[in-house]
Amino acid sequence: MAVELSKKIEIARWLIDPDHPSHEATDGEARQQISPNDLALLEKRLKEAGLFKVYEEIELPLVEILEEMHKIGIKVNLEYLAELSSELEKEISALVKKIYKLSGKEFNINSPKQLSEILFKDLKIETSGILTRKTGAFATDYETLLKLKDRHPIVEFILNYREVFKIKSTYVDPLRELADKPTFAEASAGKNGRVHTTFVQTGTGTGRLSSNNPNLQNIPILSEWGKKVRKAFVAETGFSLAAFDYSQIELRVLATVSGDPKMTKAFNNDLDIHKITASNIYNVPLEKVTSEMRSAAKTLNFGVIYGMGPDAFARATGFNRAEAQKFIQEYFSDFIYVKRWQEKTIQKAKEVGYVENLNGRRRLLPNINWPNRRFAAEAERIATNMPIQGLAADIIKLAMTCVDRMIKKNKWQNKVRMLLTIHDELIFEIKEDTLKDSMMLIQSEMENAYKLAVPLKVDKASGKNWSEL
DNA sequence: ACAATGGTCC
């Protein structure tokens, strides 16, 4: 089955300028109908920009795979979700009562404005060190409330309320609402309690996919309530769910693009990268690395990918600014190739006005040369992040195509179903009798989907529901 | 409708 012309055009436009909103199809609005001739023009531009391989070998093969994933959907346990919803409802009303009692009046807890009034005016909680918002109200976000925990007993209940309300309103209830409601009619396969997310292929600046209606790429995992949400995603009778995630794919990409010998060596020896980093920046032998040291190193590793500055690193770790600065300096003296690669990448971006990853996927950076340092710095962070995030995205997209091909080669279409892609992770629904064999092959396809300077490592797990993965 | 605030994920 061939890819729709309009889809090709959408993808082509997006590849040329991924941040430009115009590639998305709009309905009623006065939007020029694009003639078939324009695709030829767009494809010519793709070739000129070195984007044609990404277009043809990564994006186009993915179109039908994503359509299939949308049609199949993932099964949710609706009875369980209904119970969970009423359990949450009870929890919410209990918390509401306590909060009203402690505040002495009824108000809308969901309103940051009203909440701020209650906390800092009515209850007269000390405001020292509390940020104020644009609107003038004091902040009431999680970080802030944590600071207030010792100042008033109500805070604990607010925190609990926030969590429970979030779970119910953002996940549990929408999932119930969206079950059996695919976006396209032809995807409907009757009432079987499946949720049909849409993976948007042209929705990000870096090349990643996004997911909406519902977004299944941000289902909770950390909290206990979050795990209960994950339990709602189940395999059909006779099937299991199986998850495969790339281990440290972005840092492996960073090791590759920077050519950093220390980082490369760490991955080639399959060592714990955060521990290695900690050992380097703290100048202690591996055996002397504590969990706190590893944790700080982990933050720093991610920070480097995101272009994090000293302030953000300090805030994330609790170090003061000077200490944070010292650690960052130490990091770059240890991983000097990483520093050099970042500088080179920014330099190049300033010259040509865009960045590109190893496959030629690009992102335009119109403000990287702006005099406004705020904007320029933001563009610089994007410049050093996109080649990493964007290559990781390419890899998983290629892996999806490889796995799809493998499934067809084995005639497993009815036994192995690709359901979800969550940036560095793929989730399948697999018939029991094929579980073991197919899991080995999927893992292998993913690990061999792309050649980096270091191995790609994929961890796998299976279970009857998502929380077991 | 849209901005502001807040929260969940990788």
Added chain:
DNA sequence: ACTCGGACCATTGTA
């Protein structure tokens, strides 16, 4: 005062 990349979505409150 503020510098952490990429997404989606719920709710409130104002226009």
